[in-house]
Amino acid sequence: MTESFHYRRLVQFADTDLAGIVHFASMFRYMEEAEHALWRAAGLSIHQREDDMGWPRVSASFEFRNPLRFEDEIDVAVRLRDGGRRALTYDHTIVRGETVIGTGTMTAVCVSRGPDGSMRAIEIPAEIVQKLRAVLRRGDDQSP
Amino acid sequence: MTESFHYRRLVQFADTDLAGIVHFASMFRYMEEAEHALWRAAGLSIHQREDDMGWPRVSASFEFRNPLRFEDEIDVAVRLRDGGRRALTYDHTIVRGETVIGTGTMTAVCVSRGPDGSMRAIEIPAEIVQKLRAVLRRGDDQSP
Amino acid sequence: MTESFHYRRLVQFADTDLAGIVHFASMFRYMEEAEHALWRAAGLSIHQREDDMGWPRVSASFEFRNPLRFEDEIDVAVRLRDGGRRALTYDHTIVRGETVIGTGTMTAVCVSRGPDGSMRAIEIPAEIVQKLRAVLRRGDDQSP
Amino acid sequence: MTESFHYRRLVQFADTDLAGIVHFASMFRYMEEAEHALWRAAGLSIHQREDDMGWPRVSASFEFRNPLRFEDEIDVAVRLRDGGRRALTYDHTIVRGETVIGTGTMTAVCVSRGPDGSMRAIEIPAEIVQKLRAVLRRGDDQSP
Secondary structure, three states, X not given: OOOOEEEEEEOXXXXXXXXXXXXXXXXXXXXXXXXXXXXXXXXXXXXXXXXXXXXXXXXXXXXXXXXXXXXXXXXXXXXXXXXXOOEEEEEEEEEEOOEEEEEXXXXXXXXXXXXXXXXXXXXXXXXXXXXXXXHHHHOOEEOO | OOOOEEEEEEOOHHHEXXXXXXXXXXXXXXXXXXXXXXXXXXXXXOOOOOOOEEOOEEEEEEEEOOOOOOOOEEEEEEEEOOOOOOEEEEEEEEEEOOEEEEEEEXXXXXXXXXXXXXXXXXXXXXXXXXXXXXXXXXXXXXXX | OOOOEEEEEEOOHHHEOOOOOEOOOHHHHHHHHHHHHHHHHOOOOOOOOOOOEEOOEEEEEXXXXXXXXXXXXXXXXXXXXXXXXXXXXXXXXXXXXXXXEEEEEEEEEOEEEOOOOOEEEOOOXXXXXXHHHHHHHHOOEEOO | OOOOEEEEEEOOHHHEOOOOOEOOOHHHHHHHHHHHHHHHHOOOOOOOOOOOEEOOEEEEEEEEOOXXXXXXXXXXXXEEOOOOOOEEEEEEEEEEOOEEEEEEEEEEEOEEEOOXXXXXXXXXXXXXXXXXXXXXXXXXXXXX
C-alpha cells in the first residue's frame, strides 16, 4: 500500500455497545483520528485557534467487513485522492493484523468561517497539500 | 414523502465539537436512533435479551449539506428499500424545518449470534418486515 | 420531590457498552441534558452564540445504584442548591419507574470568555437564577 | 507520586464540544482508559469473553481545575486505594505538563454475571490485586 499513512490504536471499552462489538459510529471517529494524526505528522493541525479555517465533512461512508472487539489493536491506513481544489478526499482501510475490518471514505471541504459562524468554501492553500503528500510519500506511521 | 417514519430530536451539547457545530459522527447516531424508534413503533425491538438475533451494519454513509447546531430541532425521516432477504437498507433524510441537513443510507444484516460471539447471516423473519412496512405506510412519527 | 424539574428520555443503543448495560459515563450526559432542558423550560439557553458567557463544570459525581439497559425509560429529576454567587450546583436523581438508578451532583461556574479562549469567573446574573427557580417551583417536566 | 501507573493520551477532536474545550464527560472516559491500561500492564483484562466476571462502577467523580483543548497531551496517573474486598477504588490525576487538569475517583465492584444479565457482588480474586499492585510498585507507564 503505497503513499499511505498509518495510525495505530487500541479499541477502548467505551467504543463498544451491547452487541459486544465496536459500535458502528466509532469507525468514523477512528477515521477522523487517523486524518488528524496525518496532519500532525505533516507539522499541521486541522484546527488552529488563531485562524478562521475549518474542514467540515461533506460526505463520509464506511463498509463493514468484520467486527472489532474490546482491546483489539487496529491499524488505520489513510490515503489522499488526487485533485480537489476546495476539498480533500481520504480513503481509509482499517485492519486488525491480517483481517480487514472495513474501508471508508471521507471528504472534507476547506472553509473560511465568519465571526457569525457562517462558512464559505475557499481554495486549499497549496502548502497544506504539499506537506500532507510529503508524509504520505514517506509512508510514515504514528501512534496515536 | 410517502412511506416514511419520522423521528424528532433536539441536538444536545455533547453532540457538538469545537467547530461549534454537530460532530459529523453524531449523524450516524441520529440515523440509528430513528431506525430503533421505527422498530419500537412496529412493536419490535432491535435487541431482545432472550434471543440471539443481531443486526450489525454492513455499510453506512452520509452526505452533509448544512451544519447543525446546539438545540436545533431535527426531523429524521426513515424509509426502507425494497428487497433484501438477509439485510435491510434504510434511507434517511435529516431536516431542520425547511433546511435539509443531509441524507444517509444504512444497511444492517440479520445475523444469528453464537454463544462464542460468532455471527452468521440468516433470512429476515417475514413478520419483521411486515410490521415495519405497516408503520411506514401509516406515516407515523414518534419522538423520541 | 418539591422544587424539581423532570427530564424524560429513552436509553439509546449507543449509550450502552459490551457489558450489556449503559456505559457509566452516559449518566453524565443525561445529567447535562436535564440541566439544559431546565434552562430551556426557563426560556434560557446555556449557550448563546452572540454572548461570551459560559458554564464550565468544576465538579461532577454520580453514585450508581442499579444498572440501566437499552430502551429503558428514565426520568432525571434536577434540583438547584441554594446559594452560590458564581456557580450553580445541581442535584440529580435518575429513576426508571420505582427503581432508583443513581444520584449525582454537578457544579458549573459562570464565566466570561475572552476572544482568546480564556475564562474568568463572574457573578451569575440574578435574572437567570430567578427564571430557573420559577420553573423548579412549578415542578415542570419536559421531554426531551 | 509513588505507586502510580501513567497512561498518556492525546485529546481528540471528538472529545471536544462547542465551548472549544474537552467535554466534561470525556474525563470519565480518560479515567477508564487509564484503568484498563493498568490492567493490561498487569497481564489482565477487565473483560474476558469466556468468564462471567464484571466490574460495574458504583461511584465516579471528577474535580475540574483547568480546561483541556484539542491535541493537548495528557498524562493520567492512576493509584489504587488500600482495602476493599469486593470493590476497587482508583484515584486519578490528569495533568498536561505541569498543569493539573483535575482529579478524580472511581469505585468499581467485582460482580459475577448470571446468564440473564443479573449481577452479584463477589470477593475480588487475590491474584488480581497482587498483579495490579506489582505494576503500581514498578511505576510503569504505558501509551496508549
